[in-house]
Amino acid sequence: xxxxxxxxxxxxxxxxxxxxxxxxxxxxxxxxxxxxxxxxxxxxxxxxxxxxxxxxxxxxxxxxxxxxxxxxxxxxxxxxxxxxxxxxxxxxxxxxxxxxxxxxxxxxxxxxxxxxxxxxxxxxxxxxxxxxxxxxxxxxxxxxxxxxxxxxxxxxxxxxxxxxxxxxxxxxxxxxxxxxxxxxxxxxxxxxxxxxxxxxxxxxxxxxxxxxxxxxxxxxxxxxxx
Amino acid sequence: xxxxxxxxxxxxxxxxxxxxxxxxxxxxxxxxxxxxxxxxxxxxxxxxxxxxxxxxxxxxxxxxxxxxxxxxxxxxxx
Numbered sequence: 001x002x003x004x005x006x007x008x009x010x011x012x013x014x015x016x017x018x019x020x021x022x023x024x025x026x027x028x029x030x031x032x033x034x035x036x037x038x039x040x041x042x043x044x045x046x047x048x049x050x051x052x053x054x055x056x057x058x059x060x061x062x063x064x065x066x067x068x069x070x071x072x073x074x075x076x077x078x079x080x081x082x083x084x085x086x087x088x089x090x091x092x093x094x095x096x097x098x099x100x101x102x103x104x105x106x107x108x109x110x111x112x113x114x115x116x117x118x119x120x121x122x123x124x125x126x127x128x129x130x131x132x133x134x135x136x137x138x139x140x141x142x143x144x145x146x147x148x149x150x151x152x153x154x155x156x157x158x159x160x161x162x163x164x165x166x167x168x169x170x171x172x173x174x175x176x177x178x179x180x181x182x183x184x185x186x187x188x189x190x191x192x193x194x195x196x197x198x199x200x201x202x203x204x205x206x207x208x209x210x211x212x213x214x215x216x217x218x219x220x221x222x223x224x225x226x
Numbered sequence: 227x228x229x230x231x232x233x234x235x236x237x238x239x240x241x242x243x244x245x246x247x248x249x250x251x252x253x254x255x256x257x258x259x260x261x262x263x264x265x266x267x268x269x270x271x272x273x274x275x276x277x278x279x280x281x282x283x284x285x286x287x288x289x290x291x292x293x294x295x296x297x298x299x300x301x302x303x304x
Contacts, residue, residue, distance in 0.1 A: 006286045009293065013264070015271050044297055048265045051246040 003027050003034060012041035121166050121173040129155055129166055129173045130225065134217050143195050144203060145212040145220065153225040156203045158195045165203055168225040177202055249299040257292030260285055265293075 003011075003024055010016045011024040028034045121129055128140035135142070140159040148154050154167040154176070164178035177199060212220060250258055263274040275285040 005294070006290045009290045010271070010286060013271070040297060041293065044293055044300070045265050047300070048246055048250075048261070048296070049268070052266050 005037075008034065008037055009041050012038045013045070119175040119178065120171060121175060125157075125159060125162070126173055128159070129157060129168075131221065132157075134212070134214070141193075143200070145217050146203065146207045147209065147212070148206045149208045151208070153220050154203070154206060156195055156199055158193055163195045163199055165199060165206065176206070245300065249296050252299060253292050253295055257288050257295065260288040261292040261296065264289055 007016065007020065007024065011021055016024065024034075028038065120126075125140060128138070129142070132138065132140055132142045134145050134155075140157055143156045143158065145153065145155045148167055152167045152169060154165055155173075156165050157163065159181050161181045162178050163181050165176045166173040167176055168174075179196060179199065181193070250261065253261065259278060260274065263269045263277060264271065269277065271282060271285055271289075274289075275282045278285065280288075
């Protein structure tokens with residue numbers, strides 16, 4: 001019997017109803033390749049789940065490690081929910097996943113919304129791109145404004161969740177580049193940091209001529225960045 | 227890669243997170259969402275489908291494609 005890949009995955013996750021689970025088990029008995037596939041699913045699941053678990057908990061101080069050397073002790077850490085609080089990277093990844101969820105939901109929700117034409121800034125990010133003075137501190141910081149080679153106004157921005165380059169078109173601030181934010185923590189609140197050098201380099205490539213000075217920026221803002 | 231014992235474990239674990247993180251970023255958004263909810267957050271299929279407001283069949287379709295892509299990307303041979 002041919003088992004569809006989705007059914008095999010569902011079986012590997014323990015989500016398959018008992019009747020179909022029996023079918024899969026019979027098929028596995030007759031085909032070792034199916035058993036391997038189930039193992040691959042479980043191994044990947046474990047790897048991803050482990051990557052997001054607080055691994056620091058599993059680090060044993062050296063003096064205890066010496067005690068354990070002679071005893072092989074397998075201490076499985078069972079967690080029903082991963083806790084993404086230990087590392088900056090893990091926290092940043094959580095933000096990226098949330099962003100990915102927001103982007104994927106295609107519902108205007110938070111700083112980014114997606115549509116058929118691509119990703120656009122929305123909400124507070126869009127407002128900041130419209131109004132923020134270059135160089136000023138805030139939740140969204142604009143590092144530089146310029147015109148790209150097609151004549152659109154573009155702004156390099158950094159914010160808590162996202163850094164990137166947005167360019168104004170007829171539909172709004174199109175996000176040409178995005179990457180995770182790198183905020184500066186000031187006690188209880190986080191301010192936008194400086195954008196990545198890679199982002200600045202990308203801006204340099206996109207730019208026609210020189211960045212806008214304060215006066216040109218003021219004029220552009222007044223004209224609604226058209 | 228996994229957690230090591232002693233001083234090295236942290237660096238190894240950070241590398242592991244980096245690889246998985248990078249691979250997940252390469253997924254299309256809909257597959258990444260499905261994988262994040264089921265494999266990272268540990269939601270049941272039914273719960274994940276509800277969160278995303280999609281039929282179960284759509285969820286499992288995105289989930290299996292995402293996981294197959296990750297297996298190729300992360301070189302999960304076994």
